[in-house]
Amino acid sequence: MTDHTPSSRSAARATRPVRTKALSALVHGICLSLLVGTVAPAWAQFKASPAVSPRIPGNRSLSTELKIEGMQATTDYILAVVNQEPITHTDVDKRVARITDTAPAGSRLPPPEELRQQVLDALIDEKVQISHAKTIGMDISDQELDASIENIAAQNQMTLEDLRNRMQSDGLDFQRYRNSLREQMLLQRLRDREVNSRIQITEDELTTFMKEDPAAQAEVALNVAHILIAVPEKATQVQVAALLSKAQAIQERAAQGANFAQLAKDNSADTKTKDQGGALGLRPASRLPELFVATTTKLKVGQVAPVVRSNAGFHIIKLIERENSAQATYTQQRARHILLRTSPQQPAREQIDRMNDIRKQIVGGQTSFAQMARQYSEDGSGARGGDLGWAAPGQFVPEFEKALTALQPGQISEPVVSRYGVHLIQLIERREVQLTEQQQREAARSVLRERRFEPTYEEWARELRAAAWIEMRDAP
Known part of the structure; x- marks a missing residue:
């Protein structure tokens, strides 16, 4: 992300499209x-x-x-x-x-x-x-x-x-x-x-892509839950058969209306999702395993698919939610923030302490968020009382976006550190907005770019x- 001057773009924002596929993580073995x-x-x-x-x-x-x-x-x-x-x-x-x-x-x-x-x-x-x-x-x-x-x-x-x-x-x-x-x-x-x-x-490539490729016309977002019955790497045929039988029994219970979240908590070997009832959360289809996308293609929301096999084991998959960005709305958030930039002379720890003092005064009713933003913020939005206007998902740097998403309207975050410094964030309001034609094209461009990356x-x-x-x- 380019570090724009405060007058041209807020330091909280990131230059990303409305919907992007997160790429594979780079893992490094350093001490x-x-x-x-x-x-x-x-x-x-x-x-x-x-x-x-x-x-x-x-x-x-x-x-x-x-x-x-x-x-x-x-x-x-x-x-x-x-x-x-x-x-x-x-x-x-x-x-x-x-x-x-x-x-x-x-x-x-x-x-x-x-x-x-x-x-x-x-x-x-x-x-x-x-x-x-x-x-x-x-x-x-x-x-x-x-x-x-x-x-x-x-x-x-x-x-x-x-x-x-x-x-x-x-x-x-x-x-x-x-x-x-x-x-x-x-x-x-x-x-x-x-x-x-x-x-x-090119624009011609994008137009052709949107017309000819259903998956690219508007990226589908899915909320999928799964239960993993792990199969050991050197499992015998007898062990595999027993595990398949277990998976099928769980699938039958889930398909008949048993509480899927509880079944996941009791049986799933996926430690990252079992405590959330197996749910992965609403994600673009391009960010989900191909097996999950293919399995849920013909499912209606709420249905449970037959057991499928991956390298990890057997999966029981339920479609919780499906969203098509061509018809769907997306959530915009309007927030304000105060930014204290960090430097060798003003390290993050000192700026966090300063920001805690500012927050204490606002929460205590001694002053308003807007007034403190005008007085202290080192971002171009300070003159507007810290108001960042309406923003779509992905427009803020990750640390800022994560803190903002966790807030309810009117709430004020704890100090948040990003590459730009220390932020204090207040969510003003949220609203649902229909995707424009240009946003649909940008979503399709993102899908095409990810396929080529x-x-x-x-x-x-x-x-x-x-x-x-x-x-x-x-x-x-």
Whole structure:
């Protein structure tokens, strides 16, 4: 996202269309790992495919989820050299450990040696791309890196000193963390610029696409719930038959009207959704597994599909809601905010304390939100009392959007840290709005762009890799 001046665009906004498909998450095995994006788990990237590393997420932003991982003691040696940069046995070990640690119960990973080879291929691609970024003069400045680390620490309720101390107590190297984070930010920026610039969609292509492809005319959004009966990787035929029988029995109960949410809580092996009754929430069809979309195509809302099989096991799937963006309304939100920008001289922790004082005065009735915005906000909206106007989904940066969505009209958030600084947010009102013809075209453009991103990325990555100097080495 370009950092527009306050007079041209609020610092809370993100330049994204109304509906976009979040791309596969990029998972990196660094000592202090940052999950990039929220869509695909680390284990999901590995399958029979060309040796191309995973893509960056659609919102192009680093998550603030902070995970400290312990150091692994091992005898190290070099497995590959990419343009004079080594990839070691330990590098691969850490990435493999990250993937296996985040794989959900019942998921199937490749055999250990195949997994290690795929991880090595992904690391080679990253080294090649980082080398290319440096060759064309792309870099992440120290100031930008410092601001990102400061904001990440603040969103995890830590000061920068707290972060350093925690890493030190866990035997981790802060400088190595900085270097790793710089590389991930650089990869993100490079892929965003070079891959997207290759995808050109003309108006004629878009018109033809909308006329000829039903799925692209208006992207369908689905709310699907499922129950996973996991099948172990080395299950015998007898075990598989027993698990199928169990799944069919649950499906029959669900189809006859039993409480699906309770069945999911009692039986589902998907730990990420079982506590929500198996529901995935309303998502564009392009962000759902193809199996789920295909299974629900002929279902009416409220119906339960016959049992289907995936690599993870057997699924009982229920269609909770279907929305077609050609006819549907979407939710607009009108909010106001106060922004205190962060800097080395004004770190996030200090700005959070200032914002808490401001919030206390507003909530206590000593002043109004609009008055404090005019007095303190460092965003162009401050002159309007912080009013951001009506906004569609996806127009704000993720941290801001998440906090805003959780509010009820009139409520004021706690301080929220984003890449732009510290925000205080008040939701004014919400409304449902019909999609315009232009918004329908933009939704279709997003679908077409997403379909083209994967092959475009893979072609670009292969070209870079073919031009790189890569030396593979045998283990001692």
